[in-house]
Amino acid sequence: MPGFSILDHVRPGDHVTVGEAAAEPRELVAHLFAAAGELEPMTVLCGYSLNDAWRTVHPGRPAVKSYAAHGSLRKLAAAGALEILPCHISSLVRYIRDGTVPVDVVLVQLPPADEDGFHSLGPSIGYLGDAMDRARVILAEINPNVPKTASSRRIHRSRITAAIHSATPLPTSPSRPAGPAEKAIGATVAALVPDGASLQLGIGAVPGEIAGALRDRSGLRVRSALIGDWLLELVDSGALDVSVPGACATGIALGSRRLYDFIDHNPGVEFVAPGELLSPAALASCDPLVVVNSALQVDLYGQVNAEALGGRYLGAVGGQVDLFRAAHLAKSGLAVVALPATDPSGARSSIVPRLDGPTTSLQSDIDVVATEHGLADLRATTAAERARRLIAIAAPEHRDSLRA
Template sequence: MPGFSILDHIRPGDHVAVAEAAAEPRELVGHLLAAAGKLDPLTVLCGYSLNEAWQTVQPGRPAVKSYAAHGSLRKLAAAGALEILPCHLSSLARYIRNGTLPVDVVLVQLPPADEDGYHSLGPSIGYLADAMRKARVILAEINPNAPKTTSSPRIHRDRITAAIRSESPLPTSPSRAAGPAEKAIGAIVADLVPDGASLQLGIGAVPGEIAGALRERSGLRVRSALIGDWLLELVDNGAVDVGAAGACLTGMALGSRRLYDFVDHNAGVEFVAPGELLDPAALASCDPFVVVNSALQVDLYGQVNAEALGGRYLGAVGGQVDLFRAARLARSGLAVVALPSTDPSGTRSSIVPQLDGPTTSPQSDIDIVATEYGLADLRATTAAERARRLVAIAAPEHREALRGS
């Protein structure tokens, strides 16, 4: 057990916000879930998680809400024990600030405090800073393995209600080797990125391949809701100089131990809240801002589904729309959807006549769709032109059916 009872600080009916990804306090979450039956009703908000403990949750014990069905939460969603909040990442933070989404308690993992008693928020900001400002209780897991990152939001030790010490290793992002489709997409999208561009990528095999194909670029800047090991490749290749002002702004790091070591005490990688990442004045200097996001499907109008297939919630709204629209605020920008032409089984086309799930991003927010078969430039196109261009980058075996739809 921790050095305190979690039941001393959490009340029935409380809303508990849990820090996400590498900032999730796994030991405290374990104790929370073990005590949940004594705290009915209890609502827990969590984000991206790689903690398998969530898969033990029974529906309503506690009620678990999230903006995403990523990582370990995907199985929870499949079991009907996850309630999805289909909102933009920027909206989630705003809902917490204005009380629409109440927060009574925060569970967080933090690096040790500095000599003045301040903790950085480590490798994940997101909704965390706003949640801590609203919370009655902050319970912290202090872990020297958590990187001390450069961030404007910090918390003083006096604001922490109770804390335990942990030396658990941080979760690392599961890596999947890129296949031929991802390698081809990486090369195709990289051709859209000139020297001096600002870049948003994300996580997964495709961003890694894009970064690898940018080895000849220079003067790139990163303005990404999430960074993975692809940042290391850009730095190693000299495409990004973290010694330059504003070289890298992000809200979350999720990758290998090497990535966490790289951002530790690194003033060249600044962790910021969503509002600062999307600041219009700063975006106006991006020329261009190339925003690359993934999807589950794109229909023949260019509408994007990044959330659900076959009635199962698999993804998120997340920051996709926020960042695509941020490209419009830049001096110049490109909103790019990058996805393999078929699903992982290779049997279903990712270019479809109609989306199977929600419309995450409308057609008017999309500039380019990329598959391993090329680019569909949707700028200044009619509906008929869009359809023709999208069919041309679909898997060859699906093109005839798409033309007849």
């Protein structure tokens, strides 16, 4: 490794936190894994990753923890080599800040510093700023491909213990063409969004279809923990004007190179920590706030499982509950679960009598559930009414068994 060795800075027993998404330094992570045998025991915390290097980790070498089994970490979870922290993202940030989750070393990818010596944190804030505040050592991979984003969170080069330079392309969000189910869900959910609404959509095929169905809206705002290329769709159609102060706030961007170019030096897209994204002052300006999240299952009470199926951890608690509850704290808000009526094979219903995994969101946190078969409005409903409405939007071939 040019300049320094991981072994010069990381000690056996250290807790290492790795930047997620575009903040993950792939070269540094590769060197960390190569040195893992000399650093045992060592624990590594990582969030969303699209780095295939994680799939090569042997159980316990190092011990790997995450709040999610997304991207490349899903195969690690399937192999039993990933320990899940099933906590809200707001709690994870708090645990890092107060030392409940230890941070000795941070590995991070950053854009080059400005003329005053400050590095932007790029398109990934999340837990990163608080982790760097706690770290003994910060090892950085400086990459000119990382966009410089608008944020109050940044780091001076004097805080960086050691750095390398790379020109690794940024990870882009995997995408697949939307099918009929995603298109139908997108149109159904978009009908709930009025002019002037604030949106949380996440990434994936359904958010893209929702954004595409909002072309005729005006004055939309974005307050989303994660943004993808759907942001460009809203801007291109004129539904979102990022020249308006406060029009777009997010914590992580994960999409195409075009998205990264759009947010580079763009003051209209502000990157904030989770606490700022959902602060009472921020939520007061959201009227309404429409929060859309995905799920693996919804039961007939309206409870949501976004985490595990068949004993396998596939998702996350993440920000789902934080965001749904934020919708209820806003001046007016709507908490929407959007999911296909069946799994990809069509054999298993996503509307179920009882959840197969953890209850991620409570029935009291959910307002509306949408599938390709329609919308179940669960507001002010009894248990029996909820069940009837949810069965009505299940796949037709599964409705009789649900009624039984």
